[in-house]
Amino acid sequence: MDWTFRGDQPIYAQLISRIKQGIVSGDLPPGSRLPSVRDLATEAGVNPNTMQRALQELEREGMVYSQRTAGRFVTEDVHLIEGAKRAFAAEHIRVFLEGMGKLGYGRGEILALLQEEKEDAHGNSGM
Amino acid sequence: MAILECKNLSKHYGKVAALEGVDLSIEPGRVVGLLGPNGSGKTTFIKLVNGLLTPTAGEVFIEGAKPGPASKALVAYLPDRDFLADWMTVEQQIRFFADFYKDFDPEKAREMMARLGIDPAQRFKTLSKGTREKVQLILVMSRKARLYLLDEPIGGVDPATRDFILDTIIRNYNPEAAVIISTHLISDVESVLDEVIFLKEGRVLLHEAADSIRETQGTSVDRYFREVFKC
Structure with missing residues (x-):
């Protein structure tokens, strides 16, 4: 995972988002065991307390759960994971539409451009 | 408290x-x-x-x-300048710290020196500035201080040494x-x-x-x- 941080957001919030992305992308599969707080903190180059806070928040949201002796695991609730994925997608779309709006594109033009892009991709990659 | x-x-x-x-x-x-x-x-x-x-x-x-x-x-203190006798070898400094501090873990220090490829037989004064800083940090962080x-x-x-230093601080994190x-x-x-x-x-x-x-x-x-x- 990529662990670079933006300055304008709390690090724990960025950690939550990064780990969630790992879960929805399947890098961290449902039911898999997470590394220890210390190992995750070392990998990310962050304070272990900050990592702990992020994991506790993910636990509160149900994305991960802990078993007292065995450690922390990714949820097996695929609906929850799908929901998180949709939330990421909605955010990407919002940012995209906002950017296109600033360029002066309306919804119809955006859809046309996307369609064109899709055809290009088909043509270029031979998919 | x-x-x-x-x-x-x-x-x-x-x-x-x-x-x-x-x-x-x-x-x-x-x-x-x-x-x-x-x-x-x-x-x-x-x-x-x-x-x-x-x-x-x-x-x-x-x-x-x-x-x-x-x-x-x-208290484990890392001063902002060289604080070790520079005629000593790295191994002598490890033993010196072991004599001084009850909470010092010489094996941990040797292991970290080895990971960085620091030769324990080398004299402190022959080391580069960056390596001297690493040696001093390793000695200080190998204590189990409060x-x-x-x-x-x-x-x-x-930047690579800086990453090592920050990594060492995180790895040695102790809630106490x-x-x-x-x-x-x-x-x-x-x-x-x-x-x-x-x-x-x-x-x-x-x-x-x-x-x-x-x-x-x-x-x-x-x-x-x-x-x-x-x-």
Whole structure:
């Protein structure tokens, strides 16, 4: 995972988002065991307390759960994971539409451009 | 109980106040950035805490006790300059530390030196500046102390060495111990800090959680520092 941080957001919030992305992308599969707080903190180059806070928040949201002796695991609730994925997608779309709006594109033009892009991709990659 | 507590801690040199009325307390398990421009009192503060200086006014307590032989057994101090006898070899220094400090783990130190490819038979004075800094940090971090005072641990080292130093601090994290890192290179250490203390002209300007600064100011601690200390 990529662990670079933006300055304008709390690090724990960025950690939550990064780990969630790992879960929805399947890098961290449902039911898999997470590394220890210390190992995750070392990998990310962050304070272990900050990592702990992020994991506790993910636990509160149900994305991960802990078993007292065995450690922390990714949820097996695929609906929850799908929901998180949709939330990421909605955010990407919002940012995209906002950017296109600033360029002066309306919804119809955006859809046309996307369609064109899709055809290009088909043509270029031979998919 | 707080590991470190300061009450109205002040140090004057003649008419110059190097530190003035510092009140603060540091809890175990915290990694604290002591941040301030050159001459803001960072080193003076650290020297008062480990008993190298005596306060002009006010008090400092380490686990409830004033600085002295008992507190020195609890405090691991990395000065901002070379502090080891340079004619010794790295291995001799490891043994020297083992003689001095009950909480020193020589195997841990040897293992970290080996990981960095530092030859224990080499004399300290023949090492490069960066390697000397690594050796000193390894010795200090190989103690199982309650309070680590690191004075400018990342000043003047290359980015790879800086990463090693920060990595070592995270790896050695102990919920029973507190770490104070003094520096003006804030962006480099930001992500490992729980709390930050801004020192300005010997006074505490701010003592806050690092993430809470990012949350309330909407900017990194580094950017915020630059705003506060704009010349």
